[in-house]
Amino acid sequence: MYQQTDKLNRIKALLCLQEKTGGELAKYLNCHPATVSIWCQNKRQPRLNKLAMIVKFLKVHPGDLMQGYVIRHKN
Template sequence: MTNLNRLKVVLAEQKKTGKWLAERLGKDTSTVSKWCSNKMQPSLEMLMRIAEILDVDIRELIITTKQ
């Protein structure tokens, strides 16, 4: 399985940047960059805020562990 990052994919699909998301969340751009590169993961609460801002179901930001 490839090391796919759903947040990065959704941002690209919506033609939005990590900087754009960081501004809306009030977070540093380096934090969002770490989320997009799998160096760090956002908390569940933050993931819910991200889903709301991107107007997607939170499940779209999570890679399924079951087939």
């Protein structure tokens, strides 16, 4: 079981690395910016369908969203 203090996703870090905002992500996902903020703070986690959309928006591997090291890909 996860505790509330555990950070499970790296959405905020990846947004910062790509110089994108939570507002831009919210617009892409067609959801409220407060929802994205809650995800970025790891208070709640997005559903799998939203995670898939986030991966597409950020153009990253799904594993990159999980806490840990960013996986580098050759293009």
